Amino acid sequence: MALPGDVAGVLARWNPQGAALLDAVRNPGAGSRVLLIGPDDANTTLLRTELARFEPRVEFAEVTDSAAEFGAAALPGATPVALVLLDAGSVIGADTLGVLARARAGGVRTLLAMNGIHAFADWRQIRDRNLEVLAPRGFELEILPVSARLAAAARTGGDAALLDRSGVGALHAALAAAVSGAAGFGADARAALVARVLAETRERIAAQVRTLRSGSEIARLREERAGLIAGRDGGRATAMSALRGQLHLARVDLVTEVGGQVRALHVAARxxxxxxxxxxxxxHPRRLQATVTELTGVVDHSIDRRFAELVDRLGAADIDATTAPHRRRDPAPRVGPEPEPRHRGVEDHLMIALGASAGVGLGRLLVSPLALVPALDVASIPVTLLLGALVAWWVVRARRQVADRAHIRQWMSEALVNVKAQLEQRVATALVEAETEWADRVVRTSAAKIVACDRVVAELETRIRRAAAEQPGQLAACERDIATIDRFD
Incomplete structure (x- = not known):
């Protein structure tokens, strides 16, 4: 049954796979079973099940995945046909190439299908690579991408567009054309097939008419536009909030760590x-300066380590912080000028007097036995004075050492307070510089996102206006196509 040109045009526009199927069975010939070469697994079984739902039904021989079992004798019928299933996740191998070579030598018509495209995002690259492997060997074959799981989902949900994307219908049409129609597929069966394809096409057009009249497509576009406008800032506010929060936590941790390290240094220095x-x-001041320089290196290492942690955390928050910010490497803080010489005061003079008095008293106590001898009484006086002088010297020397030690301890405390302030300023400066650099990255990234969002919003607005303007014309065209099918029926 030949279709009029206007009906064929409607089928080509709305149901290209159905039109291809009608072309395949228009000139029926001797039927033939198809040898299916592929893995005998669940995906292959599901593909055979979905293909069996199409009319005319294509009969398959036993499934084989062994290249050694393949041969023209395994294909009954006048027109041997083989369907070879390829893996959508790997390039064609030597065994499959051997099967294709033997099929070509035996005059077997071979079709290639890549099953399971839903599971591999890069199946297009794999298909192109397969074609590059086949071309130098003289195989001018087309690889049909199919997904039996998408076909099953489309059948369950009644989604004709998803069924077209699954490629199972196109594979069935190619198989039907290859075997030149099923055996015993007569005029009545062909008429029933034409009626089914026309009914299926009419239902697709009617579904489009319902969609146009409901305005669901325009509503969907407007909802998508509203969502884009709501997030137009490119996530800048969220990113800046996350950035400031992380930097504030880093500042608290680092300042606390610096305070603890300076206190530990103070205790060790004392x-x-x-x-x-x-x-x-x-x-002692030189030693303290060396210790402070070493502590500065520890603080710098802590800052770098914290920045490395921030890079990971900010990256997880979708902030462009793939590298740590650049920061200045200032010299280590100075402990300040050398302590000034201690000036003697009233306490020092008082200690001299007390030392002399204690020394004289001690001397008198020591030489008191000599006073019992009248001849030695006068001689005890120089001894008493000498002992008094020695004790006074010792007391003054001890007092000076204690005062000098206390003087250096006071200087050291004041110097470490200044060092602590400089190290905290070092931390704050590094964090401010990091915030400035990372905030600039956030602004640049969000600006690019805003530009991209504005572009998409403009495209959506154009599509909304075009859909609203073209809706009457599309409805009229759909109604004309439905009328064309109804007139033929």
Missing amino acids: AELDRLAPAEFAD
């Missing part, structure tokens, strides 16, 4: 000062 001999007091 213990070292207590163990120093008086002759080593002058070298």
Whole structure:
């Protein structure tokens, strides 16, 4: 049964797979079963099940996945046909190439199908690579992408567009054309097939008419536009809030860590000062400066480590912080000028007097036995004075060492307070610089997103206006196509 040109045009526009199927069975010939070469697994079984739902039904021989079992003798019928299933996730192998070579040598018509495209996002690249492998070997074959699971989902949901995307209908039409119609598929069966294809096409057009009249497509576009406008800032507010929160936590942790390290340094320095001999007091500021320089390196390492953690956290928050920010490497804080010499005061003079008095008293106590001898009484006076002078010297020396140690301890406390302030400023400066750089990245990224969002919104507005303007014409065209099918029926 030949279709009029206007009806064929309607089928080509609305149901190209149905039109291809009618072309395949228009000139029926001797029927033939198809040998299916592929893995005998659930995907292959599901593909055979979905193909069996189409008319005319294509008969398959036993499934084989062994290239050694393939041969022209395995294909009954006058027109041998083989369907070879390829893996959608890997390039064609040597075994499959051997099967194709033997099929070509035996005059077997071979169709290639890539099953399971729903599971591999890069199936198009795999298909192109397969074609590149086949071309130098003289195989001018088309690889049909199919997904039996998408076909099953389309059948369950009644989604004709999804069924077209599954490719199962196109594969069935290609198989029907390859076998030149099923055996015994006569005029009545062909008429029934034409009626089914026309009814299916009419239902597709009617579904489009319902969609146009309901305005659901325009409503969907407007809803999509509203969602884009609501998030037009490109996530800048959320990103900046997350950035500031993370930096504030880093500042608190680092300042607390600096305070603890400076306190530990103070305790260690005081213990070292207590163990120093008086002759080593002058070298203590140099040692303290070396310790502060080492502590500065530890603080810088803590800042770098914290920045590395922030890179991971901000990256998880979708903030462009793939690298740590650049920061200045200032010299280590100085402990300040050398401590000034301690000036003697009233306490020092008082200690001299007290030392002399204690020394004279001690001397009198020591030489008191000599006073019992009248001849030695006068001789005890120089001894008493000498002992008094020695004790006074010792007391004054001890007092000076204690005062010098206390003087250096006070200087050290004030110097470490200044060092702590400089280290905290070092942390704050690094974090401010990081916030400035990362905030600039956020602004640039969000600006690019805003531009892209505005572009998409403009495209949606254009589509909305075009859909509203073209809706009457599309409805009229759909009604004309329905009338064309109804007139033929």
